[in-house]
Amino acid sequence: MSFVKMTASSAALIAATAGFATAQGRDNVQVAGSSTVLPYASIVAEAFGENFDFPTPVVESGGSSAGLARFCEGVGENTIDIANASRAMREGEVEACASNGVNEIIEVRVGYDGIVFASDISGESFAFTPADWYNALAAEIPEGGEMVSNPNTSWADVNADLPDQEILAFIPGTKHGTREVFEEKVLLAGCEETGAMQAMLDAGMDEDAAEAACIKTRTDGVSIDIDGDYTETLARIEANPNGIGVFGLSFYENNTDSLQVATMSGVEPSTETIASGEYPVSRPLYFYVKKAHLGVIPGLQEFVEFFVADEIAGPDGPLAAYGLVADPELAATQETVANGTTMDAM
């Protein structure tokens, strides 16, 4: 038994397979990014694998920011083709992409997703307004011309119409795109609604500082950032029935037996109310494609076109059935994809 021989042969084997790997080329589409878009992307990938002769694309999660960071690592077979994001790409990310040679990016909006507030099914039911959330979660609120740290401990303190239940919120962590929407559409909106924004501006703060103060959340254990997925938020609520969590509409619709949803400004979230714009907290979902990979990675062009096809992303397609709010301007998106129009050309 010669171990030297065995070692040498196995090293050779690995070297051979590694060489083979680089020579062979990738034949499957690789996608990564937002865990909110993941279910939709996986549904499309599965249907794509069933209907086309290409292998089923690989979809990884990890959050919008992580996905875009990987997307911007460069161009080539060793980088992902598509990044899913539950928010639009930031300018800094576009620059990071450009500095790594990722210049031509196609932005594809697949539809809209509602963000809902849900609590334990056996607990109290809630009817929120953005102002309630701002008053409950802001780190400091203006009072008599000065900023004081948030004194509210019960929802009844915030709004007499709400139940007298301790404030405990599970909100998405900063790596999630959902967090940005929550800040903008709930905290900032509430900040403006309550007049706190105006009070801060009157007190001599500039606009950026006031906005930053509006979306700064409490750090005294009342507002808890969840960096994991919605299942973690659900587990936290099951462990602490006083908690109120932030979920995607589709997640809530799959767990109606353990969660009840709160209305926002008097509107109950559903695909209809989100599509009509009545329910205020929704955001577009995107994916970004490297134009340089189109035509190089087999199946990429077909996959992207399939993703936005009427039978998939339309109002009667499987994505809408799972909870996506179909984009009324889907036809324009289809044209963007067909023409390969990049972001800077728009």
Next chain:
Amino acid sequence: MTDIPQSGAFPADRPAPKGGSLLVTDARTKKRNRAERRFKAYGIAALGIGMLFLVALLWAILSNGLTAFTQSYVQLDVPLLEEKLDKDGDRDPAKIAKVSTFGYAPLIEQALTDLVERTGVETELAPKALTKILSSSAAAQLRDRVLANPELIGQTVSVELLASSRVDGYLKGRVSRASLARDKNLDAEHLDLIDAWRDAGLVEKRFNWDFITGADASDSRPEQAGIGVAMLGSLFMMLVVLILSLPIGVAASIYLEEFAPQNRLTDLIEVNISNLAAVPSIVFGILGLAVFIQFMHLPQSAPLVGGLVLTLMTLPTIIISTRASLKSVPPSIRNAALGVGASKMQAVTHHVLPLAMPGILTGTILGLAQALGETAPLLLIGMVGYIATNYPEGVAEGFLAPNSAMPAQIYEWAKRADPAFYERAWGGIIVLLVFLLAMNLIAVLLRRRFERRW
């Protein structure tokens, strides 16, 4: 024994011990005995708590996971209408393949409506709503069948289709009429149909082989998801680990144990190997990402990379156990071999190594078992997500095509929204545990069978 001097152990003038008799235990002995009994009780209590946790764990796993091994199916007669599937009627496979799964949906709708009529159940559900009873994989199942046998077009075929996860949950007792009140995926009226069809033998629950052999499925159809492809991913990773870590580990151990001089350098190496064994596995994941993917440009999500990362993690374990078993071979064996004129290498390869082999193999198998259950490093090299979807075509692809691994698949399922995936996650744990138990059993048997005591 009269010549023993009286002034020995028991001087005659010594006073008689207090308490006297050996037959009556004195207070101090009683105290010591009580302490011993308490000590034993602590041990038994500790053992009891451990057993309790084990039982609770096993109970949780089995009660949550066993249901994943059964699945509900619906027996359906589907008319494969020629005007829908092959308009020209020339059975050209290319044209038939053009009809996507969406083209098959109306046929299934029609079949369900017919079935409602045939079984005479009153329902107010629209034909489109009826399809919620079936998995969305039904159209794909049907399409695959037609593509394989184009001559079926024009006939009515009897197929067994997966029921949707809510229907399956109802038959398993997880979903009730009350819990469906606010659920838009299924209504209580569907359950009336299911009850009627179950009595007619058209809906049945049976053992789910597809869970063990199948591929992962998307978020909208948990009923179709299986762990088979992820199992293959684990298998290929373990092959890489075995092929690399056994020879490297054994060669390193033999050198360190039998040939290396005792000096500062070898001391340093030894300390570092022991330290490496305690390094958290996620560190190896980051290392793998940086070295294998970003520097060496190996493909992402590939079992080859996963195997390389796990090799790094397993090597210290194998080296430590191999060195221990080499050490346990008595020096007399080496000396005897050297004494009859064997070279050092002959002494090692002919005598020491065969005697140490059972220990080495046991250590290797336990190291592999540890690597098999490892998830953290796989998170970083892209093996978690909707990945384990294609069966690898051939060995090379098995190493290089994107795949997941069993623990990563379990983690992925536990994250998904539909509660049916949660059941699958527990089911996956059962499969993983079976593998781990089998490996541990082999290790124990090897040790029992071949180990020699000196």
